Amino acid sequence: MRLGVDLGGTKIEIIALDERGVEVLRRRVPTPRGSYHGIIEAVAALVTGTALSLRSGGYSGQFTLGVAHPGAISPQTGKATNSNSVELNDQPFDRDLAALVGIPTRFANDANCLAVSEAVDGAGAGQPMVFAAILGTGVGAGIAINGAVWEGPHRIAGEWGHNPLPWPSVDEVRTAPRCYCGQQGCIEAWLSGPGFAADHARHAGLSMPAEAVIHAAQEGNEVAQDSFDRYCDRLARSIAHVVNLLDPSVIVLGGGMSKIGALYERLPRLVARHVFSPHFATPILPAHHGDSSGVRGAAWLWGR
Numbered sequence: 001m002r003l004g005v006d007l008g009g010t011k012i013e014i015i016a017l018d019e020r021g022v023e024v025l026r027r028r029v030p031t032p033r034g035s036y037h038g039i040i041e042a043v044a045a046l047v048t049g050t051a052l053s054l055r056s057g058g059y060s061g062q063f064t065l066g067v068a069h070p071g072a073i074s075p076q077t078g079k080a081t082n083s084n085s086v087e088l089n090d091q092p093f094d095r096d097l098a099a100l101v102g103i104p105t106r107f108a109n110d111a112n113c114l115a116v117s118e119a120v121d122g123a124g125a126g127q128p129m130v131f132a133a134i135l136g137t138g139v140g141a142g143i144a145i146n147g148a149v150w151e152g153p154h155r156i157a158g159e160w161g162h163n164p165l166p167w168p169s170v171d172e173v174r175t176a177p178r179c180y181c182g183q184q185g186c187i188e189a190w191l192s193g194p195g196f197a198a199d200h201a202r203h204a205g206l207s208m209p210a211e212a213v214i215h216a217a218q219e220g221n222e223v224a225q226d227s228f229d230r231y232c233d234r235l236a237r238s239i240a241h242v243v244n245l246l247d248p249s250v251i252v253l254g255g256g257m258s259k260i261g262a263l264y265e266r267l268p269r270l271v272a273r274h275v276f277s278p279h280f281a282t283p284i285l286p287a288h289h290g291d292s293s294g295v296r297g298a299a300w301l302w303g304r
Helices: 036-056 093-101 110-121 170-175 187-191 193-204 210-218 222-246 262-272 290-302
Strands: 002-007 011-017 023-030 064-069 105-109 129-135 139-145 250-254 284-286
Touching (some): 011 290, 023 036, 036 093, 064 110, 129 222
Parallel strands (some): 002 064, 250 284
Antiparallel strands (some): 002 011, 129 139
16 A cells, blocks of 8 residues: 655645555645654654554555655755755654654655656656646646656756746846745746735735736736736746756646646747747646645655
C-alpha cells in the first residue's frame, strides 16, 4: 500500500493508494505552527493512525510512504532548506520523520510531486517529460521524466519561480517587485496570486485579492482585463523559456491561478511568439487531479 503525505503550511494531508492507484483512504489535520517537533510529530501520528486503520480494516501487506514538502533536503548538509514552512529549515527533517514512522520513506519537493502525479496518471500520463508548475500563493515547478522526479544534484531542478521574468519591458524593469528570496523581478513575484494582485493595485490604485480581480475582468472591467492581459503575457514568456530549455512533452498548471479557463485559450498563441521554433504544439493543460496532485504524487514516489 502506497501512503502519501502532503505537508503544507496550513494542513497535512495523507492518502492511501492501492496497487492500481485507487484511493482507499484520505485524511487531513491542521499543521502545527511555530514548532518543528510539533510538525514532525503531527505527521508521524497521522501516518501511524492511518496505517493502524488500514490494518484494522484487513490490510496485511507492506506500506511505503512518500512525503511532499516545501523546499528541499540539501545533499550537502542533509537538512531542509528553502522551505516557506520555516520551522523545517536547517533541520534533518527526512531523517527525523523516517525514524518516527518506521516505514520506508521517500521525500520530494511538493511541486515535484505535482509533476510525478500528473505524469503517472494525470494530464501528462504516458508522456516522457512533464513540466508542472504551481501558480498559487507562490510559484514552484517540477520535472518528471518517464514518471519519475528529476531533482538534480542540488535538488533544485524546476525552481522556475526564482528566475527573472524573461524579456522584461522597460516598465517591468523599473517596477520589478522584490521577491522574498532577496532577488528582484523573480517570476514568482510577478505570477503568484499575491503578485498578480499587487500588479493590479499598482495600475488601478485599488487593492483587491486575485480572485476579485479575475471576477472583475470577467465582468468587463477594463482595468482588470488589462491586468489579466499582462499576467497572460508574463506567464507566456516564462513558459517559453522552459520550452526553449527543456522542450517538455506537456506543460501542466496547478494552483489557484491555474483554474482560470481563459489561460488555456490564450497561452499557446502567446507562448509561440517567444519559442525558438517556427512551430509550437506543446499541450498546456490544467492538473487533472487538481489540489490532490501533490499528495498523490508523494505516494507515487515509489513508482507504479
